[in-house]
Amino acid sequence: MKVVMLEMELEQLKMDVPLIFQYCVTDGDFRYYTRFSSKEVFNVFWESIEPSASRLIYWTMAQRTQDVPTPIPHRKHPLIDEFFMFLCRVATGLHERTMSTIFKVSKSTVSRVIVTWTSYLFLVLGSLPLWMTKEQVQSTMPDKFKLYCPEVRVIIDCTEIRCETPSSLSLQSETFSNYKNHTTFKGLIGISPCGAITFVSKLYTGSISDIEITRKSQLLQLLEPGDGVMADKGFLIGKMLSDVGATLIIPPLKKSAQLSAEDTHKTQEIARLRVLVERAIRRVKEYHIWDTLVPLTMTGSVNELWSICCIMSNYQGPLDVKGHV
Known part of the structure; x- marks a missing residue:
């Protein structure tokens, strides 16, 4: 008993x-x-x-x-x-x-x-102030960045999440991504050199280009003269950055059949540093709500959920890239 x-x-x-x-x-x-x-x-x-x-x-x-x-x-x-x-x-x-x-x-x-x-x-x-000031970026900048691109303010990349295919043919066309060969939502994410996500755009339909999403995302309004924006070769945004006094940092483009030794080394270093944003995006996508197709019934809240996942991923600590952060 x-x-x-x-x-x-x-x-x-x-x-x-x-x-x-x-x-x-x-x-x-x-x-x-x-x-x-x-x-x-x-x-x-x-x-x-x-x-x-x-x-x-x-x-x-x-x-x-x-x-x-x-x-x-x-x-x-x-x-x-x-x-x-x-x-x-x-x-x-x-x-x-x-x-x-x-x-x-x-x-x-x-x-x-x-x-x-x-x-x-x-x-x-x-309501949290994600965007870091120049002083904050500089004080938390890893040595590798200080050595190769000390002016970088943000590292950007786009990513896509697959969604259900709409029945409307016009919506299918708007959401269809040639890169993913599927209907998607597409967003722009920016991180500081220390690896923290400091910019999250809203999600757009998958057919939008990297150039257009950068223009619409309000990122340009945050940049200041002298800022460097690191991206991959697909971001042909040099002109719009120069209009606000910022510069585009991408791997050197080939001017001949073979890159010079200096350009080869610079390409390798930028690629190693730029991988940070890919790791940050991977963290966001490790929230398993993104494992399956986003149902169309979730369209009203998908932007909110995406932003929450991006911001909460900052609580996971350093990206832990050996020799970089």
């Missing part, structure tokens, strides 16, 4: 512990389920958003009440588990039906929580 009572007490204790701490015990668990680098980093992030998150009202309730003051709703799970539910969707790619089983709530509740947290995190993280 005593054993049964102890087992019941143990089960009750487990029920009182937030679900996130039942699944996430080690730093490895936190990396898998949340993409934060450790429990300590997760806690720092959570403590910074908890005061404002505690006043959240569900998206559907906000829609019904509009401007009428609404009391904070009763929650079926601790607030931290709602955040965990959002992370399970984004970081691990779990589907809503699976999460409804894990969290023991209806699928509609899962959907409501995810939509609410998407809007909230986009608002909070979007």
Whole structure:
């Protein structure tokens, strides 16, 4: 009888512990389920958003009440588990039906929580000053950059995520990417030499060119005279950069059948440094929500989710490129 009572007490204790701490015990668990680098980093992030998150009202309730003051709703799970539910969707790619089983709530509740947290995190993280000042870039610049391109302010590249094919032929044409041979959304990402993502454009339809996305993305408005922008050879944006006093840093183009020894060395070094932005993009795409085609039903929130993943990837720590950062 005593054993049964102890087992019941143990089960009750487990029920009182937030679900996130039942699944996430080690730093490895936190990396898998949340993409934060450790429990300590997760806690720092959570403590910074908890005061404002505690006043959240569900998206559907906000829609019904509009401007009428609404009391904070009763929650079926601790607030931290709602955040965990959002992370399970984004970081691990779990589907809503699976999460409804894990969290023991209806699928509609899962959907409501995810939509609410998407809007909230986009608002909070979007208010952070991502773009680094010249002084910040210089003070955090690795020695390799100081040696080969000390004027670089940002390293840019485009990336694409595949989406469902629209039924409309005109939309198919707009979203079709020749590079991916599929319908996609395309975005521009910029990082500082230290590896932190400092610029995230909104997503555009996949047919847009690198030149046009740079023009539309508002990046040019952030640049100052003397800034260097590192990119690959496909970014033929030298003229638009010169208009704002910035310069394009790309591997030297061939002027003869063979590059000179100096140009060959410069090409190799720029390529090694530019790989940082590819690593940063890979981190963003390791949020498993991007593993499958983005459904057209997600079009309204895809920009918010993309921005959240880009910004939260900065909490994973240094890119750890040996000899560079």
